[in-house]
Amino acid sequence: MVGNRSRTRKFGLVIAVLFFLASPTAAAAAEPSGDLPPGVILAPTPDARGEHPEVMSDAVSNSVAPSSSCSNVRKRLDQYRKQGKKSVLCVETPKASKVEVNQTSPRAAALWCDGMNANVWYRTRTSLCMSSWERGWTTYRPSDGVILGKARIALSQHIELNTTNTRFSQTFSFTIKEAWGALASLRYNFVPSCSSGCTASGGITSPLLNVGSSWSGTFTGYSVNAASTTSFSPNVTITLINPAGQPGGATTFTVNPDHPIRCDSQVGSYPGCVIPTVIPTLYISVAESGAAAHNILFAQTYLPDKWGKSKPLRRLADTGIQDTNRRAICDATFVPDPSVVGGDSCDEFAFAASYQSGNMLGVKGSSCAEIKPYIDQTTGTWMIAPAGRGWNGSERCVRGHVALADNTSVGSRLGSFTSAFRVLDYDEYWVSVID
Numbered sequence: 001m002v003g004n005r006s007r008t009r010k011f012g013l014v015i016a017v018l019f020f021l022a023s024p025t026a027a028a029a030a031e032p033s034g035d036l037p038p039g040v041i042l043a044p045t046p047d048a049r050g051e052h053p054e055v056m057s058d059a060v061s062n063s064v065a066p067s068s069s070c071s072n073v074r075k076r077l078d079q080y081r082k083q084g085k086k087s088v089l090c091v092e093t094p095k096a097s098k099v100e101v102n103q104t105s106p107r108a109a110a111l112w113c114d115g116m117n118a119n120v121w122y123r124t125r126t127s128l129c130m131s132s133w134e135r136g137w138t139t140y141r142p143s144d145g146v147i148l149g150k151a152r153i154a155l156s157q158h159i160e161l162n163t164t165n166t167r168f169s170q171t172f173s174f175t176i177k178e179a180w181g182a183l184a185s186l187r188y189n190f191v192p193s194c195s196s197g198c199t200a201s202g203g204i205t206s207p208l209l210n211v212g213s214s215w216s217g218t219f220t221g222y223s224v225n226a227a228s229t230t231s232f233s234p235n236v237t238i239t240l241i242n243p244a245g246q247p248g249g250a251t252t253f254t255v256n257p258d259h260p261i262r263c264d265s266q267v268g269s270y271p272g273c274v275i276p277t278v279i280p281t282l283y284i285s286v287a288e289s290g291a292a293a294h295n296i297l298f299a300q301t302y303l304p305d306k307w308g309k310s311k312p313l314r315r316l317a318d319t320g321i322q323d324t325n326r327r328a329i330c331d332a333t334f335v336p337d338p339s340v341v342g343g344d345s346c347d348e349f350a351f352a353a354s355y356q357s358g359n360m361l362g363v364k365g366s367s368c369a370e371i372k373p374y375i376d377q378t379t380g381t382w383m384i385a386p387a388g389r390g391w392n393g394s395e396r397c398v399r400g401h402v403a404l405a406d407n408t409s410v411g412s413r414l415g416s417f418t419s420a421f422r423v424l425d426y427d428e429y430w431v432s433v434i435d
Helices: 005-009 024-029 070-075 077-082 286-302 319-329 404-420
Strands: 014-016 040-042 056-059 088-092 120-124 127-141 146-160 168-181 187-193 198-200 214-224 230-232 235-241 250-254 261-264 272-274 281-285 344-349 369-375 382-386 398-403 428-434
Touching: 070 077, 070 088, 070 127, 127 168, 146 235, 168 187, 187 214, 281 286, 281 404, 286 344, 286 369, 286 382, 286 398, 286 404, 286 428, 319 344, 344 404, 398 404
Parallel strands: 014 382, 281 428, 369 398
Antiparallel strands: 014 040, 056 120, 088 127, 120 127, 127 146, 146 168, 168 214, 187 235, 198 214, 230 261, 235 250, 261 272, 344 398, 369 382
């Protein structure tokens, strides 16, 4: 008889080896406890934080339009002088400045990556964020090369995607770090654009700003036609608006080109967008899925592949192949155990809906590890007993004797996760067992 489910929060998961079949490698993975009888292994507890955080980072890579870069403008000063230009504007990535400014207006709206490393893209499955990206503008007098003014901004930006809509927004937030001379007061214009499959209409312009001023604005003009899967990287052109009409002054950069946005209509009821290079994590709760959660934890602890923990799973979308995988692993050699409360069911891991299913790896169900997770009534801890052929620690799959409700719970969580994070066929994902 299985004890009260509330007792599952005692996470001293123990493997009760009725006949010891665990391999030396598996035994070494979990330190034996002196308080337990011989042949019993103390296993690790579920990871409440998850093995693989979704926030990742990459150094930003941006470029200045060659025609307006300061190195090119300086080379062409004589040309501008002959054209009668009184001043000319250029843009560059400034060297780190020791100049500190006093804040003269309310701080720009905080973004979620504020305070993180400067000039670095941070990303989750549904957002991109970068803080303190600097660009500087300088205006020269062509007749003698004298600098007439300088301006420098520290820009943060955030793109927030929508997993159930293909429209998304981009927020710009910046502070004027330096502004003097001819560039003491100015405005900035932001014009986003998209590659094929995405459109961006309109732009946003800051008010007149001077040193120490901050400003935030949100662009909502992105739209994607997701009739088919589309991948793209937005671009943004920032132009210093200069009343004198000086040439140059525009800088264009691509938003995280190594990690493009992907929009699709393949999962869920609505199309939506994600950052596909961020591998999402499926969290399976012991409190909700009981024995099925411990079936996964067993495989991730004692079997060599550690699917979902050391190696990501890949989603298999074809339901016909899923059914074939399920039948192959849960074949006639799986004999239901009448002692399983709630009705025994064959719970296979790796999932039948993954390319790592035992059947996809050429493994027969009779060759999988076979276990029975249950709660010890005396201690209230989860135990795992060998069932059928048991295990020797070399198997590439496991099939557990699990109550049907627990088995169904994991399947439901997997389906919801697939839609929520837009996990397409062959997309990678992690699995983490938690409290």
